[in-house]
Amino acid sequence: MAASDPPTPLNPNDLISKIRISRYTVSCLPENEPEAGSWDLTVEERGHGRWVVMNHGQCLKRNGGWMAERGGSHRDAILLRATRFDLQTALAIAEKYAPTVVINGFTPADLIEWRKTHPVAPGRD
Secondary structure, eight states, X not given: OOXXXXXXXXXXXXXXXXXXXXXXXXXXXXXXXXXXXXXXXXEEEEETTEEEEEETTEEEOTTSOEEEOOOGGGOOHHHHHHXXXXXXXXXXXXXXXXXXXXXXXXXXXXXXXXXXXSOXXXXXX
């Protein structure tokens, strides 16, 4: 095929589906806790073997601070170095920080303790 020849079209029958994991959820709360998603951290793939630790649109920086994830031209090399990790590091960081997430003044441990006197309403779990 010459350089000027158009690419050969793909035959849909030749396509092979692939499954890949691109997001992990890290939580300190039981799966049946209806509010667990608020405290969950996610480890999300951002390409090129780099992962980010997220919570509600905020990404965790290497120094432990949180910042809004910016896209497109608002990203620079410094931002990417501060918030991107290899998978094992990102998972370890998420596990370390998951118990410290505070939502409405509650950590996951606080919510578990609070649930002892404020059980989930029937049909809500």
